[in-house]
Amino acid sequence: MQQRSDGRTPDQVRPISFELNIAPHATGSVLVAMGNTRVICGVTVEETVPRWMKEQGVTGGWLTSEYSMLPYSTTTRKPRDISKGRLDGRSTEIQRLIGRSLRAVVNLEKLGPRTMWVDCDVLQADGGTRTAAITGASLAVALACRKIAEAKKVDAPPIKKLVAAVSAGILDGRAIVDLNYEEDKAVTVDFNVVATEDGEFVEVQGSGEEATFAQDELDQMMTLARKGIADLIAVQRAVLARIMVSPVQG
């Protein structure tokens, strides 16, 4: 297989690592690194639900997300949204994607009348920040669910399964997975895929950027994305298995 600019094969995700409990005041937190992309994922559980749930008589809890890029996460300083007085469209789109992805795996009924805030802040951006945020947030949510179960707020951790996400694209006519920024700029087709540990999809987003793509290319991207997500979930599982035998860290 022909190698990529950073030496990876087309089907290879970047090195992934998870640093747990980096924000002690959060209910669960993780610093996720996928190559040079690093995202802080912090989960806070509040003992309240949004007003619309109360008004509409919706039972159970809620999970919502906020996403931002820290000013120094990009090569040229990115001003905070607050300094412009409004959230940019990209951040809004990404935080809604993160929220949907995590709501698919959390049992909101079992969460009870609580809100899980999933805050994702990009520390270093090198492509794939939304997918890294989802993959990291999955573990941060798992930690938070475990913590509220230990605190006897719920009978069992209200998480159904793990979720992870990866990007894929077509570069020079062939599919590649987990694009870095350099590749992201060069591809003609850009995909983001979110799936759970049992191989079910939560979301598939894809578009041709000033280009079209063929059924065969779509199939190739989906195959690589599925494999990439399975690789990421294997690492998530290994990290969780380690802390299960070491309760002090959990």
Ligand code: UDP
């Ligand atoms: N990027 C940037 N500044 C921005 C938005 C994006 O430097 O305001 C870079 C960053 O490296 C990011 C990449 O462009 O990871 C790709 O951005 P995209 O909107 O495709 O989202 P992502 O791939 O991060 O989910």
